[in-house]
Amino acid sequence: MPLQNTSDSYGAFTKLFHWIIVVLFAWQYVSGNIMTGMERGDTVAGLGQNDYYNWHKSIGLVALAIAVFRLLNRYIGRLPGWAPTLSGGEKKVIHRLEQVLYLAMFVMPVTGYIYVMAGGFGVLLFGEYKLPDPIGKSETLAFYGKWIHIYAGYVLAAAVAGHLFIVLRHQLFMKDGLLFRMLPARRK
Numbered sequence: 804m805p806l807q808n809t810s811d812s813y814g815a816f817t818k819l820f821h822w823i824i825v826v827l828f829a830w831q832y833v834s835g836n837i838m839t840g841m842e843r844g845d846t847v848a849g850l851g852q853n854d855y856y857n858w859h860k861s862i863g864l865v866a867l868a869i870a871v872f873r874l875l876n877r878y879i880g881r882l883p884g885w886a887p888t889l890s891g892g893e894k895k896v897i898h899r900l901e902q903v904l905y906l907a908m909f910v911m912p913v914t915g916y917i918y919v920m921a922g923g924f925g926v927l928l929f930g931e932y933k934l935p936d937p938i939g940k941s942e943t944l945a946f947y948g949k950w951i952h953i954y955a956g957y958v959l960a961a962a963v964a965g966h967l968f969i970v971l972r973h974q975l976f977m978k979d980g981l982l983f984r985m986l987p988a989r990r991k
């Protein structure tokens with residue numbers, strides 16, 4: 804498998820970044836909902852609320868770093884041609900959805916970061932390193948950071964659902980192997 808995309812397939816970097824982000828974002832949704840839903844002193848799967856906050860913030864910042872590499876990789880390289888089975892309408896929808904997905908990869912971690920810094924909560928990276936706070940306390944920034952973080956989370960979830968719907972419709976009903984374009988060993 805080539806490292807970079809070619810004219811008819813995604814390369815190893817694109818596939819690796821894609822699936823790392825899927826796993827990290829799945830964790831972000833799970834941890835985000837657990838930590839905001841539990842009480843102080845509760846534990847879920849052996850972890851307390853502080854642990855979930857720490858891991859949510861830390862993994863979220865790792866996801867931001869990966870999003871930077873992913874975007875660079877997309878700009879430096881080329882994109883493979885469209886899958887031949889996509890209709891004109893689907894191509895337009897996919898194009899818009901991908902813009903939303905890329906935007907969310909930055910808006911989510913950046914607003915989360917602004918919220919915790921401006922709110923005075925800070926980030927203890929992986930429970931070890933206290934990150935410097937270049938923002939300082941600001942109620943207004945914390946307010947907007949938090950609400951954009953929460954509502955952008957819903958927009959992202961809707962975009963991922965649309966993305967998944969198109970992929971699964973092709974893979975399971977049209978049986979054209981669209982999913983294989985993003986899997987390590989491309990079979991189609």
Ligand code: HEM
Pocket residue numbers: 828831832835836839859860861862863864866867911912913914915916918919926949952953956
């Ligand atoms: C990278 C992608 C990220 C995703 C997909 C994500 C997703 C989420 C979700 C789904 C929630 C639950 C929202 C709700 O209450 O309904 C949440 C909450 C939260 N996130 Fe993130 N997050 C990300 C990154 C970050 C980062 C980098 C930070 C901070 C450095 C952060 C800080 C927070 C905080 C403090 C909350 C709790 C907000 C509240 O009190 O309601 N997040 N996040």
Ligand code: HEM
Pocket residue numbers: 817821824825828877886901904905908963966967970981982983984985
């Ligand atoms: C289980 C969930 C997912 C599956 C099965 C899946 C599957 C796929 C497949 C098969 C493609 C290639 C489509 C083509 O032929 O062009 C693709 C592309 C893409 N996916 Fe996903 N995806 C998932 C989740 C996500 C998530 C969570 C994001 C972002 C937050 C995302 C962002 C993208 C983007 C931006 C592309 C275009 C290629 C690129 O620039 O990386 N996907 N996905």
